[in-house]
Amino acid sequence: MAPRTRARTRSLLLVAIALLYVFSIPWYRESGASPEIWWGLPDWVTVAVLCYAAAAVCNACAWLLTDMPEEEDGEPR
Amino acid sequence: MSFDQIGVVALVIYLLILVVVAEAARRARRETSPADHFLAGRELGVFVIFLTLYATAYSGNSLLGYPGEAYRRGFSWVMATGFMMSIIVVFHALVPKLRPVAVRHGFVTPGDWVRHRFGGESGGGALAFGVAVLMTVALANFLFAQLKAMGLMAEQVTGGLVSYELGVLLLAATILVYETLGGMRAVAWTDTAQSLLMLVGLAALLAWLLGESGGLSEMTRSIALQRPEAVAVPSARESVNWMSSILLLGLASVVYPQAIQRVYAARSGVVLRRAFAIMTFMPLTTTLVVTLIGLAAIPRFAGLGEVEADRVMPLLLGAWAESGPLFTLAAVVVFMGALAAIMSTADSVLLSLGSIAAEDLARRPRSAEETTRLGKRVAAVAMVAMAVLALVAREVTLWGLIELKMELLIQCVPAFLLALHWRGMRARPALAGLLLGSVIAVSGVALGIHRVAGLHLGVIGLGANLAVVVLGSMRAGPLSRPAG
Numbered sequence: 001m002a003p004r005t006r007a008r009t010r011s012l013l014l015v016a017i018a019l020l021y022v023f024s025i026p027w028y029r030e031s032g033a034s035p036e037i038w039w040g041l042p043d044w045v046t047v048a049v050l051c052y053a054a055a056a057v058c059n060a061c062a063w064l065l066t067d068m069p070e071e072e073d074g075e076p077r
Numbered sequence: 078m079s080f081d082q083i084g085v086v087a088l089v090i091y092l093l094i095l096v097v098v099a100e101a102a103r104r105a106r107r108e109t110s111p112a113d114h115f116l117a118g119r120e121l122g123v124f125v126i127f128l129t130l131y132a133t134a135y136s137g138n139s140l141l142g143y144p145g146e147a148y149r150r151g152f153s154w155v156m157a158t159g160f161m162m163s164i165i166v167v168f169h170a171l172v173p174k175l176r177p178v179a180v181r182h183g184f185v186t187p188g189d190w191v192r193h194r195f196g197g198e199s200g201g202g203a204l205a206f207g208v209a210v211l212m213t214v215a216l217a218n219f220l221f222a223q224l225k226a227m228g229l230m231a232e233q234v235t236g237g238l239v240s241y242e243l244g245v246l247l248l249a250a251t252i253l254v255y256e257t258l259g260g261m262r263a264v265a266w267t268d269t270a271q272s273l274l275m276l277v278g279l280a281a282l283l284a285w286l287l288g289e290s291g292g293l294s295e296m297t298r299s300i301a302l303q304r305p306e307a308v309a310v311p312s313a314r315e316s317v318n319w320m321s322s323i324l325l326l327g328l329a330s331v332v333y334p335q336a337i338q339r340v341y342a343a344r345s346g347v348v349l350r351r352a353f354a355i356m357t358f359m360p361l362t363t364t365l366v367v368t369l370i371g372l373a374a375i376p377r378f379a380g381l382g383e384v385e386a387d388r389v390m391p392l393l394l395g396a397w398a399e400s401g402p403l404f405t406l407a408a409v410v411v412f413m414g415a416l417a418a419i420m421s422t423a424d425s426v427l428l429s430l431g432s433i434a435a436e437d438l439a440r441r442p443r444s445a446e447e448t449t450r451l452g453k454r455v456a457a458v459a460m461v462a463m464a465v466l467a468l469v470a471r472e473v474t475l476w477g478l479i480e481l482k483m484e485l486l487i488q489c490v491p492a493f494l495l496a497l498h499w500r501g502m503r504a505r506p507a508l509a510g511l512l513l514g515s516v517i518a519v520s521g522v523a524l525g526i527h528r529v530a531g532l533h534l535g536v537i538g539l540g541a542n543l544a545v546v547v548l549g550s551m552r553a554g555p556l557s558r559p560a561g
Contacts, residue, residue, distance in 0.1 A: 005304055024159055027317045029310040034301075040293025044307050045152045049109050049365065052158050056357045059166055063354040068346030 102259025147371025151307025484535025506549025
C-alpha cells in the first residue's frame, strides 16, 4: 500500500473508532427502561460490546498501518 | 490436602520461581547503566513487550477492583471494556511521535522527554520537576493499591493461614528482591509468565460461573430479578460518567510512566506497533470477563458493602474451590494468576518510581552506576512506606484509588500529547496549567467531591489546564529558536 493511502486509511479507521465509541454509550435510550435480552445480555450492553469489538478490529488495523521508522524525526511541526 | 494447604504450597513455589527468574535476569545483564536496569537494554521483542504491557495494564485494580465495581454498579460497568481499549487508541497520538525522539536521544524516563522539549526555555526545568512529582505521587498511590490487593489475595488463597498483613510484607519483599536483582529484564520475564497464568485462569473461572448460573441469559435474568436497576438502561448522569471515564482513563493511562518506559524499551517501532495491535483485543478477553465475573456475583452474594465488594473475586474463587478436588486445583491456579497480575503491576510501578526519583527528581549529576543504585534505594524506601500504609489504611476502595491516581496523572497529558504535536506550546503556561489542573483535582479529593454532573474533577481540571496552556502559549508566541 502506498504511504499516502496507508495514512488516509489509518485516519479513516481512527474516525470509525471515535464513532463506535459514541454509539457504545446508550445516551440515545430512555433512562431506566427495561431492556430486552440479546445474546444473553441486556440489549444496550450487547450494542456496547459489539461497538468495542468492532473498535478493536479497526484499532488493530490502524496500528498495523502506523509508520514508525526509527530514524525519523518525531519532533512537533 | 485442603484448599488452604495447596494455596500455601503454590504460593511458596511461585515465589521461589520468581527469585530464580530474577537471578537469571541478573546474570543476563550486560552493564550497570540505567538503560540496562530500567529498560532491559532496549531489546524487548513483540511477545515480551505485548505480555509485559498486558500484565502491567491489568493489575489488582482490574482483577479485584473491576469485579467489585461491576457488582456495585451493574451492567453499566461494561464501560470498563471501553475505557481500557481507549488507552490503546490514544497511544496513536503518543507513540509514533515519541518513540523516534526517544531512540535518537536515549531517553530512560518520561522526564527525559519534558526536559528535551522544554529544557531550553524559562520554566522548562520546573515543568519537568512538576511532571515528575505528579507521576511519583500517582505511582505511589498505584503501588499502595497493588499492595492492598496482594494482601487480600494472599489471605484468601491460603484460607487465612497467611494473614493480610503477612501477605503484604512477604510479597512486597519478594518483589523488591527480584526487581533489585534483575531490573526491567526480570520484571518483563516474570510479567510474561504472570500474564499467561492470568489469561488461562480468568477464562476457566468465567466458564465455570456461566455453567453454574445456567448460561449468560439466566444469569442476566437472575440479576434483573434481584437488582432491576443493575440491568436497566443507565441514567443520563451515568452516561456522562461513562464518557468521562473513557476520557479520564484513556488520556491518563497513556502517560503512565511504566507504559512510556515500555515504549522506550521495545527493540524497534515494528515490535511496538505489532504489540499494540494485539493489545487492543485484551479488554475483550480480560476486562469484559472480569466485569461478567463481578456481575455473576450479584445473585450469589447479596448485600455486600462498599469496601466488601472488592472481595467479590476471592469469594467466588472460594466457592469454586469447594465444588470438587479438580476445581480446588483450578481455583488455586486462578488465585495465583490474579496474584501474579497484581505483582506484575507492582513491580513495574516500583521500577518506574525508582527511575523517576533517581533521574528526574534528584537532578545532581551522577555516574550511570550511581543513578542505578539510587533508583534501587528509592524503590526500597517507597516499597517499605507503601507496605506500612497498606497495613494501616484498609478502608479505601480500590476503584477510589484508581480514580484519584488518574485525576492527577491526566494533568501531565498536555506536556506529552500536546507538546508532541504543537511546537508553539510553551513551558510556563504548561506549568501553570499543570498546577491549576492538579489543584482542582486535589481540592475535589479534599472536599470529598469526585464528580460534577457525572464528569470527573480530573477531566474538568484537564479542561482548565488545556485552556491555560493554549491561551498562555498563544499569548507568549513561539520561541525565537527551535527547541532541542
